[in-house]
Amino acid sequence: MAVTILVVEDEPAIQELIALNLKRAGHMVLCADSAQQAKSLINNVLPDLVLLDWMLPDLTGIEFARKLRQEERTKSIPIIMLTARIQENDKIAGLEAGADDYITKPFSPRELIARIKAVLRRRLPEMSDEIIELGGLRLDPTTHRVHVNNDVDPLKTAEVNLGPTEFRLLHYLMAYKERVHTRGQLLDRVWGDHVFIEDRTVDVHIRRLRKILESVGKENLVQTVRGTGYRFSVECSEESIG
Amino acid sequence: MAVTILVVEDEPAIQELIALNLKRAGHMVLCADSAQQAKSLINNVLPDLVLLDWMLPDLTGIEFARKLRQEERTKSIPIIMLTARIQENDKIAGLEAGADDYITKPFSPRELIARIKAVLRRRLPEMSDEIIELGGLRLDPTTHRVHVNNDVDPLKTAEVNLGPTEFRLLHYLMAYKERVHTRGQLLDRVWGDHVFIEDRTVDVHIRRLRKILESVGKENLVQTVRGTGYRFSVECSEESIG
């Protein structure tokens, strides 16, 4: 589906150039000359990404970014900063305000598009509401329930009780089964992009998930891939000893 | 078949953005800056759906919607209102005028498209007047009564006394059983869209509902799903492993 991008840039020529390129890349574009105008636009439409010129005439770029990060509705919208030259101060301020990426002017349109793609890729995947049935587990997002198929009596299923994070983690792992995820990827996609949490914390949640799954006789579904991360797999990667 | 959508919105940027999104989604789009203009457009072409900004400059949005509902030719056209979060009276007026759905600004274009789809498919089976019998409860919307089946003597049923809000809440939960609803969804669906009520208030009403149900021996029907919301369920989520 179309991605809506808000461009906040006071220089008309640059604004137009950017807008043109974004449109050509298949995006919907909203333009604002100032933070002021950007705010009023955001009052009406929620963009999927904001391209923000840091050197706005009224110098309210930082404030604008911060405002976006504060409000519940907008706090997860990725922000890419456009700066003339990265001054140390800008960088710090930008980080504090929660920018996701920087682009230094002048930049090539191709670079811009590439960065945008990269940032958008990091968004939380919109997990569908489809029931996932895998490895003897059945996860239903709409009822928020996980059941284990009883191997003896297929009609009987036991419910598995998971905490919110364990549920999301399992959902994600099952949705992207058989694929290894680094701790960083899991943090980005299960916890959310703008969280600062120790990588090791993922271990603990994996542990909790495993513990619960073990208690219902599902042992080897969540596997460790040493040096990389974790994986949900139905294939048994154990007794492959030669 | 192409669906024709009339967009009534005075802000040019937003109008254009919406129009572009709709076009991209494969719809025919008609645009109007004012209720005035919309009326004359409708005289020529009959749209399949109307997107109506409630805050038109001439403040004739309400009147416009009402007019649509009055005239035979247009009275069954679904109306989606675009509203700012603040105006509370709008809700009443909107309901009276017969809007089918609301979208509160700021909204994401994705959300907009999704809602349009939903309305067009007549997705939401408006709460019917059918009697719902579930988990030992019998709820009759027409008589506005709830009965509990007596487990001992099936012929005897006790009546449960619920307040208006509790009744609607239970009705909704039973109509969409087994599914988790966030507090926001419940506020939208049971209280009405964009009402200014604290999320936590839902807790209190759930509490009241539970209290009443407990008093007639129905304990685990209304369940908490931590981190998400509530659910009406016949399956017991208790004796679960884990």
Place this chain on the structure above:
DNA sequence: ACAAATCATTACATTTTTATGACAAAAGTA
């Protein structure tokens, strides 16, 4: 075998979320 790196596990303090009772405003009734 040894040291380094990586992962597992446990315990615990903190934070977040939910439950519950009380209260006053609002709405409805007599």
Place this chain on the structure above:
DNA sequence: TACTTTTGTCATAAAAATGTAATGATTTGT
């Protein structure tokens, strides 16, 4: 009007979940 019911909010208690650090186990490379 006086009285009852309903309803939204708050304060606080209770419960659950979460992140981190510390420690132990396992693997890996040399």
